[in-house]
Amino acid sequence: MKKILLTTFMMSMVTALNAGHFYGTALCAYPQYECIKVTGGQSWEKLFPDPVQRDIVQRVNRTYNYLWSGREIAVPKNLANINIFDVSPFPLKIQSENEKQIIVDQEKLAWGAYDAQGNLVWWGPISSGSDKCSDSNKVCRTLTGIFRVFSKENVRCTSDVFPIGRGGAKMPYCMYFHKGFALHGSDDIPGVRASHGCVRMFIQDAKWLNENFVELSSERNNFMGTKVIVRPLNDSENKK
Known part of the structure; x- marks a missing residue:
């Protein structure tokens, strides 16, 4: 109790x-x-x-x-x-959707992975996009909505965009869910939203998700990669 x-x-x-x-x-x-x-x-x-x-x-x-x-x-x-x-900042059980999913909650600065039966398998901290980019006057907020992972890479994954003009920023175990937006490991998870738009997480968490949880499109999953739900800010109470 x-x-x-x-x-x-x-x-x-x-x-x-x-x-x-x-x-x-x-x-x-x-x-x-x-x-x-x-x-x-x-x-x-x-x-x-x-x-x-x-x-x-x-x-x-x-x-x-x-x-x-x-x-x-x-x-x-x-x-x-x-x-x-x-x-855990997430419920241990949600209504089953008969497929596994990753929920990213920017208010809680956390992600949660649920299996097909709706059981919380693991969770961890995140740092999502900041209101203003650290190296420009642009907005760097993370795109919100429901997505599917369509590509993933190993520990050697790097950015083609950041740092601006050079690229090469380390994004170990990246998992892309919309264009250049990805879940990926980082050694900089400061306890605030601080990224350029991607969802940073502990490196060991990104490795686990990448290697043991996230699936790409295949016949086995009806050609739908693992679902990623990115909740908008101030929407934490809109629970599953």
Whole structure:
């Protein structure tokens, strides 16, 4: 029962979180968390030697980036007794659509993978497109809607566009769902929307999706690649 309540809490509180600030900082106002301020010399590994607990805290904070002195991070108070699904921002079960799908929620800064029976298989943090590009005056928001993965590459995937004028930005385990928009791994998941429009995720998550979950169009799936649903901003409560 405690785990069910915690999951429900995680889903219901996202409307109070502002994606314009570091995601984890907003959790500090909730009693289920204690927040710690990083001091000089501390790192993820030093703060959380247990790799499973470290992974949970990183996912809760939507980042695994380098920790600097003064950075505040949220830590579940019952960290030793929970698993990744207990802090999921997605429901553990949705109505079955008889096909697997990936849901990208920009308000929650998270993605969730559901099997054909509607069960949540895994989830993780994202960083989607920012309101304004860091290297131009253009809007860099991620395209929203329902798409299908039509192409994917391995760890050597790179951008043909960014950096502007050169290309070559690393996009390991990229999975394209509309023109140049892709899900891909990145070592920069800062806990805010910061991409040029693609959906960044932890590299290990992109690898798992690419190699074990996402399918391209084939006779086996009626020539429809894996479904990707990118929810628009301020639409997190329009649940499946």
